[in-house]
């Protein structure tokens with residue numbers, strides 16, 4: 001018998017909780033209002049009291065702390081073991097994880113061990129009267145929005161795309177904290193963290209102004225970086241540019257990247273596939289430049305410029321530099 005509980009694996013680095021974990025909690029507070037399901041945040045490691053309190057304030061009714069020094073650094077071996085043990089003894093109805101590097105790595109193995117289904121990269125989440133979660137995921141090259149349900153196996157599992165949902169903070173929210181100490185004595189961790197280097201990259205979901213480059217800009221993003229610098233904007237790219245190593249993965253916009261909420265977005269040489277446009281649906285004003293007047297991106301733009309970015313961008317940069 002499953003418990004009327006939806007679990008969220010809370011990802012954190014030291015005292016900093018990943019936004020996506022808080023966004024999932026936020027969405028669940030809205031769903032849980034009408035359904036009577038309890039929201040449970042699962043925190044791993046030796047997290048401070050302040051972290052646990054934040055998880056409650058962002059929406060959890062209960063926090064389970066799996067307390068162990070060895071869980072302070074993410075490890076697929078250890079995390080999948082302790083979460084498997086806990087979920088197999090407590091039977092939550094659903095278990096959700098952010099679609100981050102660690103979330104994607106963890107979710108697949110955990111779902112396989114729990115013998116349940118896994119929806120990847122959900123960008124929508126609803127619940128029917130029986131507590132069946134309906135995960136929305138773009139499918140068939142983004143042409144349709146598939147609704148995925150896991151009818152029989154439990155827990156229902158999904159990873160959720162960062163930047164999709166809105167955080168809900170309530171300072172006065174009260175909740176319970178349960179501390180468990182997992183037995184890890186028999187578990188071999190095949191990966192050992194020797195050193196952790198934190199590279200601070202811009203969180204694209206918080207950008208006010210973004211310039212996004214696609215295949216049409218060629219194999220070099222230095223020009224759009226220059227334009228971004230001159231206009232005080234951040235840089236994003238489509239997936240092919242991240243795949244080819246032209247730009248870091250943290251800059252990818254779209255279904256398997258980040259969702260923008262920029263007030264002003266300039267899109268250069270992007271064809272406008274659904275996998276990309278799902279990442280700009282919450283943007284304010286969108287201006288696009290594409291050489292092809294039939295480009296799909298124009299159907300998602302407020303201002304459309306037909307032209308060659310390799311001519312327009314240098315000309316704009318020149319003008320801006322003259323103005324300086």
Ligand SMILES: Cc1cc2nc3c(=O)[nH]c(=O)nc-3n(C[C@H](O)[C@H](O)[C@H](O)COP(=O)(O)OP(=O)(O)OC[C@H]3O[C@@H](n4cnc5c(N)ncnc54)[C@H](O)[C@@H]3O)c2cc1C
Nearest residue numbers: 214215216238239254255256257269270271275291308309
């Ligand atoms: C499961 C899955 C997940 C995916 N997730 C993502 C994702 O998160 N993000 C993402 O972006 N994609 C994603 N994709 C890929 C996506 O389907 C598209 O292939 C991709 O978005 C296309 O990138 P693009 O628009 O840069 O390139 P293209 O489709 O090649 O488009 C290039 C555009 O540039 C224009 N152009 C060419 N030269 C010039 C020029 N000189 N000046 C002006 N315009 C020019 C062309 O007319 C064209 O419109 C995913 C695909 C799959 C299957």
